[in-house]
Amino acid sequence: MNCELQETSAAREHKKLGAQLGLFSTMEELGQGLVLWHPKGAVVRFLLEQFSQSAHMLNGYLWAYTPHIGRSQLWKTSGHLENYKDSMYNPIDIDGEEYYLKPMNCPFHFLIYNSELHSYRDLPIRMAEFGTVYRYELSGTLHGLTRVRGFTQDDAHIICTPEQMAGEVSFALKFSLYILRSFGLSEFKPYISTKPPKKAIGSDEQWETATEVLRNAVADAGLTAETDEGGGAFYGPKIDLKLYDALGREWQCGTIQFDFNLPERFGMKYVGSDGRNHTPYVVHRALFGSVERFCALLIEHYNGDFPLWFAPVQFGIVPIGETHNDYCKQLEISLKKQGLRAETDCSEANMREKIRRFETQKVPYMLVAGDRDIKRGGFSVRSRKHGNLGMMTLETLSEHIRDELEQGKPKYIAGGESI
Numbered sequence: 074m075n076c077e078l079q080e081t082s083a084a085r086e087h088k089k090l091g092a093q094l095g096l097f098s099t100m101e102e103l104g105q106g107l108v109l110w111h112p113k114g115a116v117v118r119f120l121l122e123q124f125s126q127s128a129h130m131l132n133g134y135l136w137a138y139t140p141h142i143g144r145s146q147l148w149k150t151s152g153h154l155e156n157y158k159d160s161m162y163n164p165i166d167i168d169g170e171e172y173y174l175k176p177m178n179c180p181f182h183f184l185i186y187n188s189e190l191h192s193y194r195d196l197p198i199r200m201a202e203f204g205t206v207y208r209y210e211l212s213g214t215l216h217g218l219t220r221v222r223g224f225t226q227d228d229a230h231i232i233c234t235p236e237q238m239a240g241e242v243s244f245a246l247k248f249s250l251y252i253l254r255s256f257g258l259s260e261f262k263p264y265i266s267t268k269p270p271k272k273a274i275g276s277d278e279q280w281e282t283a284t285e286v287l288r289n290a291v292a293d294a295g296l297t298a299e300t301d302e303g304g305g306a307f308y309g310p311k312i313d314l315k316l317y318d319a320l321g322r323e324w325q326c327g328t329i330q331f332d333f334n335l336p337e338r339f340g341m342k343y344v345g346s347d348g349r350n351h352t353p354y355v356v357h358r359a360l361f362g363s364v365e366r367f368c369a370l371l372i373e374h375y376n377g378d379f380p381l382w383f384a385p386v387q388f389g390i391v392p393i394g395e396t397h398n399d400y401c402k403q404l405e406i407s408l409k410k411q412g413l414r415a416e417t418d419c420s421e422a423n424m425r426e427k428i429r430r431f432e433t434q435k436v437p438y439m440l441v442a443g444d445r446d447i448k449r450g451g452f453s454v455r456s457r458k459h460g461n462l463g464m465m466t467l468e469t470l471s472e473h474i475r476d477e478l479e480q481g482k483p484k485y486i487a488g489g490e491s492i
């Protein structure tokens with residue numbers, strides 16, 4: 074990378090933009106690898122989660138909430154204590170029993186599944202959650218939002234019959250591509266990770282069959298995957314989608330993982346068409362991967378210039394003088410009543426300074442109001458992308474931004490609709 078490009082990339086770095094836009098911080102005082110989401114960053118995160126949750130519900134997923142800790146027996150049953158302990162924190166003692174901070178959400182979703190009897194007619198069940206997990210990472214590897222010790226997965230478990238497995242893996246991959254494309258992310262690399270040499274559960278034959286299902290799903294999606302030899306989870310092979318940050322480094326985001334092991338360990342069952350009990354298959358999948366990491370990559374991808382539907386402040390309102398403050402405050406309230414996000418600068422700064430402040434914050438629209446605008450019942454509009462747009466009223470502004478806001482509405486794709 075040449076010097077100039079490196080400088081431009083450094084300016085796009087999410088830690089730098091995060092501070093400039095007031096999105097988040099990490100600090101020694103709080104603890105390494107832990108994130109504080111500041112109010113504007115919290116809006117970005119909320120919008121990301123809201124988009125994802127609506128898209129999941131629209132496309133056949135059920136939602137769940139589960140705790141941050143679970144009894145040690147649960148992690149024994151799942152095999153985590155045997156195969157994943159290095160990434161888990163020391164247990165907490167509660168009433169003489171050991172509890173662990175969860176490194177994954179799977180066991181909780183399986184307990185929900187097991188709380189009822191299921192027939193083959195109920196399947197597939199796709200259960201999703203924004204589950205916050207805690208994993209040990211070496212302090213030297215921690216970085217901004219991209220590698221942290223506590224993060225939230227847009228996690229889901231698809232519980233299905235063996236016959237549904239290939240179709241579910243394909244749909245999960247299609248859904249993942251849909252989410253990436255919704256944010257204009259077209260540069261990513263798929264990997265298929267195979268059986269780890271040391272810690273792995275299941276026979277070579279099981280691993281080979283499962284890996285074949287993943288390969289077919291990738292080919293069906295028109296993608297070409299590289300192989301990550303031995304990079305699978307301990308319970309099965311997986312497809313990983315890796316994205317790039319501003320410096321061109323690869324980060325694993327979306328993941329779709331085959332599992333022929335945990336359903337048996339948890340004694341999960343469904344009644345088949347033959348009236349007998351069968352063990353379902355499970356697909357673990359996260360599409361952002363980690364909400365934190367995905368936010369970091371989006372901050373860099375947009376260079377902090379978020380599209381209108383996704384901007385923490387959509388409208389910066391600038392009263393030219395103090396006498397225009399009330400009018401501008403009313404305008405702010407009218408926009409908020411329409412579900413829009415607006416902020417008025419009633420400070421003593423002059424107009425130029427107010428405009429500069431909103432520019433630094435990369436606010437998509439600025440609405441400036443003085444005597445002339447107020448007399449005509451409107452405001453002057455400055456678009457970050459298109460410059461001065463002249464005078465508008467609330468009605469003409471709503472009309473102007475309709476298409477831009479439309480981008481933030483999730484689509485139904487579960488019926489085979491194209492993405």
Ligand SMILES: [Zn+2]
Nearest residue numbers: 177178179357
């Ligand atoms: Zn899982």
